Amino acid sequence: MSQNAPLWPSFNVQIRxxxxxxxxxxxxxxxxxxxxxxxxxxxxxLFTLGITALWNIAIHKHAAGISITAFALTGYSSVxxxxxxxxxxxxxxEPNLSLLYHRNVRVMDVFMARxxxxxxxxxxxxxxxxxxFHFFDLVPTPAxxxxxxxxxxLLAWYAISLGLLVGALSALTELIERVWHIVTxxxxxxxxxxxxxxxxxxxxxxxxxxxxxxHATEMIRSGYFGNVFTPHYEISYLLVCCLVQSLIGLFxxxxxxxxVIPE
Amino acid sequence: MSDQVDxxxxxxxxxxxxxGLVSRARRVNKIFVFAVLLPTLLASIYYGLIASxxxxxxxxxxxxxxxxxxxxxxxxxxxxxxxxxxxQDDAYLVHDFILSRDALSELNIHNGLRDKYARxxxxxxxxxxxxxxxxxxEALWRFYQKHIDVDYDSTSGITTLRVRAFTSIDAxxxxxxxxxxxxxxxxxxxxxxxxxxxxxxxxDVADAEAEVRRTTLAVSEFRNAHAVFDPExxxxxxxxxxxxxxxxxxxxxxxxxxxxxxxxxxPQVSALRTRVDVLKxxxxxxxxxxxxxxxxxxxxxxxxxxxxxxxxxxxxxxxAALSALESAKGEAERKQLYLERLVQPNSPDVAIEPKRxxxxxxxxxxxxxxxxxxTLLVSGIREHQL
Numbered sequence: 001m002s003q004n005a006p007l008w009p010s011f012n013v014q015i016r017x018x019x020x021x022x023x024x025x026x027x028x029x030x031x032x033x034x035x036x037x038x039x040x041x042x043x044x045x046l047f048t049l050g051i052t053a054l055w056n057i058a059i060h061k062h063a064a065g066i067s068i069t070a071f072a073l074t075g076y077s078s079v080x081x082x083x084x085x086x087x088x089x090x091x092x093x094e095p096n097l098s099l100l101y102h103r104n105v106r107v108m109d110v111f112m113a114r115x116x117x118x119x120x121x122x123x124x125x126x127x128x129x130x131x132x133f134h135f136f137d138l139v140p141t142p143a144x145x146x147x148x149x150x151x152x153x154l155l156a157w158y159a160i161s162l163g164l165l166v167g168a169l170s171a172l173t174e175l176i177e178r179v180w181h182i183v184t185x186x187x188x189x190x191x192x193x194x195x196x197x198x199x200x201x202x203x204x205x206x207x208x209x210x211x212x213x214x215h216a217t218e219m220i221r222s223g224y225f226g227n228v229f230t231p232h233y234e235i236s237y238l239l240v241c242c243l244v245q246s247l248i249g250l251f252x253x254x255x256x257x258x259x260v261i262p263e
Numbered sequence: 264m265s266d267q268v269d270x271x272x273x274x275x276x277x278x279x280x281x282x283g284l285v286s287r288a289r290r291v292n293k294i295f296v297f298a299v300l301l302p303t304l305l306a307s308i309y310y311g312l313i314a315s316x317x318x319x320x321x322x323x324x325x326x327x328x329x330x331x332x333x334x335x336x337x338x339x340x341x342x343x344x345x346x347x348x349x350x351q352d353d354a355y356l357v358h359d360f361i362l363s364r365d366a367l368s369e370l371n372i373h374n375g376l377r378d379k380y381a382r383x384x385x386x387x388x389x390x391x392x393x394x395x396x397x398x399x400x401e402a403l404w405r406f407y408q409k410h411i412d413v414d415y416d417s418t419s420g421i422t423t424l425r426v427r428a429f430t431s432i433d434a435x436x437x438x439x440x441x442x443x444x445x446x447x448x449x450x451x452x453x454x455x456x457x458x459x460x461x462x463x464x465x466x467d468v469a470d471a472e473a474e475v476r477r478t479t480l481a482v483s484e485f486r487n488a489h490a491v492f493d494p495e496x497x498x499x500x501x502x503x504x505x506x507x508x509x510x511x512x513x514x515x516x517x518x519x520x521x522x523x524x525x526x527x528x529x530p531q532v533s534a535l536r537t538r539v540d541v542l543k544x545x546x547x548x549x550x551x552x553x554x555x556x557x558x559x560x561x562x563x564x565x566x567x568x569x570x571x572x573x574x575x576x577x578x579x580x581x582x583a584a585l586s587a588l589e590s591a592k593g594e595a596e597r598k599q600l601y602l603e604r605l606v607q608p609n610s611p612d613v614a615i616e617p618k619r620x621x622x623x624x625x626x627x628x629x630x631x632x633x634x635x636x637x638t639l640l641v642s643g644i645r646e647h648q649l
Contacts, residue, residue, distance in 0.1 A: 013647035108643045202417040243632050250639040 021113035044125035075193030089167030143226025151219030164249030171256035192217035299630035316614030320434035438608035
């Protein structure tokens with residue numbers, strides 16, 4: 001491990017390793033039966049469809065010119081992104097312990113493979129459902145696709161950094177495995193999927209804007225619905241959170257990687 | 264690469280201190296230089312030497328009306344369903360106005376506002392137009408919005424208005440002007456609401472009054488023209504007279520029959536007979552006065568009744584219009600908006616922005632974070648070797 005090794009060839013190797021890990025992950029997780037790896041996209045899509053149907057039945061009022069369907073689509077797809085990413089990375093190392101025997105397969109690669117898969121799945125499901133719903137006139141055309149994309153990219157970055165953080169922690173202590181499910185479950189109502197920040201009184205608004213996912217969800221919704229509501233988000237806060245969390249995640253990952261003993 | 268340079272240097276018989284320094288400089292972590300040193304240096308130069316002072320003038324106000332507005336808590340907002348914007352809060356009227364193009368164009372009469380922000384002694388990054396981009400009204404509006412801060416606390420209802428400008432006087436002036444304009448806006452809204460509500464009611468009252476006068480006049484004219492006061496009562500009197508006459512007639516007839524049967528040759532008989540005839544004639548006349556011909560009372564009664572009915576309706580309408588006017592005035596009073604200044608705009612004596620040291624430290628901290636990230640990523644990449 002030389003500090004002066006040339007960067008580009010090493011990067012190529014890493015890309016190929018991650019690519020191979022992704023293929024392996026797809027095959028071991030989804031197999032070749034049924035629709036095979038299409039489940040990667042279909043599972044989040046079905047989840048979102050179910051929630052959308054449920055909310056449509058349960059809630060009868062349109063909220064401020066936003067259809068329940070569009071509201072559920074943007075909210076739940078966002079939640080899926082960070083929830084799936086972090087969920088998959090908990091205890092990600094153990095099943096792949098035998099792979100780490102190879103010199104070029106690193107802990108970081110294992111995580112990145114899973115994270116890329118999850119991000120791809122959630123993104124594709126969001127895109128497909130948006131197109132399908134739009135075809136049936138259930139959701140409006142997004143007012144600013146650039147904002148939606150920007151928000152989604154930032155949310156994906158946040159989800160990846162969260163996955164790295166949680167994955168590294170789970171390798172360091174067994175506590176995370178038990179606790180993380182509870183944390184995601186409790187975070188779901190707070191995370192902005194179920195409400196618009198402008199609905200809350202200003203005290204609650206301040207409290208809730210400490211959560212970066214809220215900013216990302218507001219940004220996505222603002223791009224989708226335009227001027228129908230007043231968005232409350234700050235890109236700078238979201239960026240800083242992503243940076244800090246990525247740093248901590250990578251740092252802990254480094255520590256965890258040193259502790260891992262391949263079989 | 265740097266190793267080779269060092270090798271060359273040492274081969275040529277020990278470098279001078281300058282060569283040593285240069286070779287050391289090459290080994291310094293490039294990421295550190297670009298992520299931390301360079302940005303911090305640039306930020307220090309900008310904030311230390313270039314950035315101009317920004318003065319902030321602050322004022323606080325509240326928009327109230329005598330009608331109490333319901334405050335909904337978190338649970339109430341969740342349960343209300345479409346409780347997205349607390350539309351009952353009239354403070355938002357003023358907020359929207361302050362941040363609107365209308366307010367800007369009033370402030371910018373004779374380019375007043377633009378000149379305040381385009382001063383020559385302001386640094387290029389803070390001045391309008393930033394870095395000599397477009398000098399349009401739209402660009403000025405975006406710039407203006409970044410320099411006005413309207414902060415609303417929904418629990419207390421108090422709005423804080425902060426204006427940022429490059430001199431203390433400018434900030435104070437702009438703030439004061441905005442407050443005055445907001446007050447004018449509120450007054451304009453009040454006037455319009457009052458006019459609408461009270462105006463309609465007043466017109467109704469005026470119409471009803473005219474109607475009352477007209478019908479009363481019609482009634483008295485009729486009375487004069489037909490020499491009758493109140494056909495109903497007058498006919499009642501007449502009929503009373505008739506009944507008296509009739510009883511007298513009966514008495515007279517009885518007396519006549521009595522006298523005739525007792526002594527037919529009595530001279531009283533003719534007198535009594537005359538009496539009976541006269542009484543009959545009188546009764547006929549009286550009855551004819553009451554009913555039978557057009558000149559009788561009952562002939563005049565329909566017209567009279569109609570006029571009196573009209574007058575009655577007109578009076579009742581007038582009374583209703585009066586009470587409607589009263590309640591409209593009351594409504595208008597209850598819906599009046601008041602913009603109360605709680606804290607007057609101040610003239611800051613020191614510039615509290617830009618926060619120079621804080622900004623440099625923030626750039627430094629962010630630089631460190633990015634440096635850490637990039638270092639970890641790069642070392643992760645470097646672990647892969649063919």
